[in-house]
Amino acid sequence: MSLSVAVAGASGYAGGELLRILADHPEFTVTTVTAFSNAGQPLIALQPHLRSLAHLTLVETTAANLAGHDVVFLALPHGKSGEITAQLADDTLVIDCGADHRLTSESDWAAFYGGEYFGAWTYGMPELVLADGSRQRESIVGATRIAVPGCNVTAISLGLAPGIRAGVLEPEDIVAVLAVGPSGAGKTLKVNLLASEILGSSYAYGVGGTHRHTPEIRQNLTAAGGVGVTVSFTPMLVPMSRGILATSTARLAPGVSAADVRSAFEIAYADEPFVHLLPAGEYPRTADTVGANTALIGLAVDEVSRRVTTITAIDNLVKGTAGAAIQSANIALGLPEQAGLTTNGVAP
Incomplete structure (x- = not known):
């Protein structure tokens, strides 16, 4: 029925x-x-x-x-x-x-x-x-x-929560920079969203911890097990109608290897129909998620700087x-x- x-x-x-x-x-x-x-x-x-x-x-x-x-x-x-x-x-x-x-x-x-x-x-x-x-x-x-x-929250949370939960990422000093399509701002007429303003250009907004999605990101990473979570989150408006590409970085926990990090994400998303971890060395494009209820995640570990980078692509409207x-x-x-x-x- x-x-x-x-x-x-x-x-x-x-x-x-x-x-x-x-x-x-x-x-x-x-x-x-x-x-x-x-x-x-x-x-x-x-x-x-x-x-x-x-x-x-x-x-x-x-x-x-x-x-x-x-x-x-x-x-x-x-x-x-x-x-x-x-x-x-x-x-x-x-x-x-x-x-x-x-x-x-x-x-x-x-x-x-x-x-x-x-x-x-x-x-x-x-x-x-x-x-x-x-x-x-x-x-x-x-x-x-x-x-x-929130759409930005989804991209950052899915890109970091498994590492926080597994204890392979430190919850302090998380940094995320997102390329975001203007459809996330809705249909209301705004000068800064006119095609003549955004085509061929990109700019940051909600800078310095002021974006409304910031507490929701902290809330999720705390729920995943993070203690004392701090997030510096900066969205960048780019000239694509829809999509989010989130580049999120966090410090490696002491004694953790690249293999440990990848294992945490593989275990977390092995059976998820809509969240896919890409093979090592591959990173997603927003174009690959247009119209799909899919989050694609690429993962890199810099063992010199002791930081992990995740690249997460989603369609912000799906x-x-x-x-x-x-x-x-x-x-x-x-x-x-x-x-x-x-x-x-x-x-x-």
Whole structure:
């Protein structure tokens, strides 16, 4: 029996990607799509690539319009989902692709986001290795409220957590620099995201520990077993519509060899359908993950400087957002985890 689905924020990039994947999901049927300023317009006018959903019309984003569905996906700006979800039935599976329910620390929320703190939900990163050796996947089973991780957070966490968990990487002095496509900033018109501003150029933003994903990265690496985690995280906007390439480095723990490091990652991801460690000496391209719910990781160990570098590529709109949301929904509902999702990218 097909499950009824509502997608809030369906006119944006994340909402559109949710709908693209959901359109071919064997167990879900999208029955309601909502928006704020675009309410009343045909979905196809805002998402012209979604031809199979041309029969849908955007309605206003309200709790009343989202109620009564089996699954509700929220692709809303931070601060918007908390007030709506409080009005939805407890037995409805609600998956928030925004930031409102990611952070377990109210003080971190106040420092990096501000406004009302709505509390933390079950965290939707199934592959995150935890300090006790389990995976976050186990907590998702049967959950009815799930918070999807930030896209930058996904790339850094998946690229470092196995090393932290195994004790082969030191949790202090972690540095990550990310090349990020502008679709991660959403569809809202902003001068700095105009093609004439970003084509042929690149620039850093959220510099000096100010990016809102910083506490979430610390939260994940602490959950993986890190004590006293410190992260210097700098995203760089680059002229590609989607994708993240995260270059993350950490110090080798004393007495640890390159073989020890590689073994930790091989063990962590050996059976993961969507996280793939590449052979030694190979490093991923963002182009290899476009359209796929896949994280590709390359690993290098510099035994002279005693630092490890991981290169992680994801599609920020799939593994970084919509794919993670649907993967988590599958797990929560007891469906096959890979249902509706692909590991194959789009090339060229």
